[in-house]
Amino acid sequence: MAANTLINPIPLLTPYKMGKFNLSHRVVLAPLTRSRSYNNVPQPHAILYYSQRTTDGGLLITEATGVSDTAQGYPETPGIWTKEHVEAWKPIVEAVHKKGGTFFCQIWHVGRVSTYGFQPNGQAPISSTDKGVTPGIDGVDWSPPRRLEIDDIPHIVNDFRLAARNAIDAGFDGVEIHGANGYLIDQFMKDQVNDRTDKYGGSLENRCRFALEIVEAVVNEIGADRVGMRLSPFADYMESADSNPNSLALYMATAVNKFNLVYLHVIEPRMVKMGEKLETPHSLGPMRNAFKGTLIAAGGYNRSDGNKAVEEGYADLVAFGRLFLANPDLPRRFELDAPLNRYNRSTFYIPDPVIGYTDYPFLEDHVPA
Ligand SMILES: Cc1cc2nc3c(=O)[nH]c(=O)nc-3n(C[C@H](O)[C@H](O)[C@H](O)COP(=O)(O)O)c2cc1C
Numbered sequence: 001m002a003a004n005t006l007i008n009p010i011p012l013l014t015p016y017k018m019g020k021f022n023l024s025h026r027v028v029l030a031p032l033t034r035s036r037s038y039n040n041v042p043q044p045h046a047i048l049y050y051s052q053r054t055t056d057g058g059l060l061i062t063e064a065t066g067v068s069d070t071a072q073g074y075p076e077t078p079g080i081w082t083k084e085h086v087e088a089w090k091p092i093v094e095a096v097h098k099k100g101g102t103f104f105c106q107i108w109h110v111g112r113v114s115t116y117g118f119q120p121n122g123q124a125p126i127s128s129t130d131k132g133v134t135p136g137i138d139g140v141d142w143s144p145p146r147r148l149e150i151d152d153i154p155h156i157v158n159d160f161r162l163a164a165r166n167a168i169d170a171g172f173d174g175v176e177i178h179g180a181n182g183y184l185i186d187q188f189m190k191d192q193v194n195d196r197t198d199k200y201g202g203s204l205e206n207r208c209r210f211a212l213e214i215v216e217a218v219v220n221e222i223g224a225d226r227v228g229m230r231l232s233p234f235a236d237y238m239e240s241a242d243s244n245p246n247s248l249a250l251y252m253a254t255a256v257n258k259f260n261l262v263y264l265h266v267i268e269p270r271m272v273k274m275g276e277k278l279e280t281p282h283s284l285g286p287m288r289n290a291f292k293g294t295l296i297a298a299g300g301y302n303r304s305d306g307n308k309a310v311e312e313g314y315a316d317l318v319a320f321g322r323l324f325l326a327n328p329d330l331p332r333r334f335e336l337d338a339p340l341n342r343y344n345r346s347t348f349y350i351p352d353p354v355i356g357y358t359d360y361p362f363l364e365d366h367v368p369a
Contacts, residue, residue, distance in 0.1 A: 047092050112125050326343035
């Protein structure tokens with residue numbers, strides 16, 4: 001039975017209208033870097049990977065996709081800054097659409113989370129600062145970055161605008177601006193990274209200026225109804241932390257209203273264990289109240305707390321990362337409350353076009369004939 005025809009659907013499997021998109025359920029594919037786009041070109045094996053995870057009326061977000069030749073920091077991640085990239089994305093998007101999915105492209109610049117080896121002519125990665133990520137974190141010898149000059153900034157904003165245009169040309173329904181997880185936009189927003197003294201540093205308003213200039217440029221290029229944004233104000237990933245994450249969260253949730261973004265996608269504050277219970281030291285509640293569009297929550301969700309989040313109005317949609325990676329038919333498994341495949345961390349980022357990518361079994365495979 002299709003998710004949207006259930007008589008007594010669980011909250012995660014109820015329909016939802018996100019702007020102009022009619023979603024049949026609330027189980028979103030979170031953006032997941034898979035490092036299988038050789039030389040930054042999306043590959044035909046991604047057709048199967050994404051279409052396996054597509055349901056009629058489901059929302060999918062691509063893996064982080066580079067906006068320019070300085071945007072990369074990991075091996076074999078896709079780009080969307082050349083004609084070749086756009087052409088390579090087209091059959092992938094087409095396959096998702098054929099199965100009735102809504103598909104957003106996550107557009108990304110890593111900033112200082114990179115090394116000379118990923119940069120054109122071996123130059124320094126760019127950032128809000130010239131302080132590097134501590135070499136050795138995640139086993140990588142991160143290179144010291146070059147602080148962007150004020151005159152460089154419009155060029156980077158323009159790269160995001162062009163990438164968004166390219167995404168629409170490739171057939172995507174919209175883009176998600178990656179403002180999370182310690183990458184370039186986050187490096188401007190967080191006061192423990194941004195040490196600038198110009199109009200892009202110092203006050204909260206100044207630190208968020210770069211993010212909001214990108215939002216404005218992208219919205220003007222492709223229309224607000226096609227633009228979402230991902231944020232992780234509470235996280236400290238890649239040494240990108242803020243001394244007052246609640247203020248940052250609230251400021252951004254309020255500021256983006258001016259641009260009518262279709263959604264905000266927020267990674268939950270890290271869970272901390274209090275005795276036997278997992279508790280979060282912060283809540284998305286204030287962002288939810290401030291932001292007028294759709295709120296997507298992500299980070300550590302399972303079936304039962306995803307249902308709870310939707311039922312209580314804490315979030316409109318819930319994105320699942322590792323569970324969706326390992327369970328291509330996750331909405332169906334949630335529908336049936338079926339057991340889940342376990343994810344295999346050791347194959348998350350290998351370049352193999354099948355193993356750990358398109359070979360996770362569907363539920364049918366478990367059912368005896
Ligand atoms: C293999 C892997 C790759 C990821 N790649 C991205 C990415 O490209 N962009 C992004 O915003 N988050 C990325 N994330 C974070 C996930 O989108 C998600 O926020 C995180 O896994 C927590 O959700 P989960 O507990 O449902 O997995 C990645 C996570 C994993 C495990």
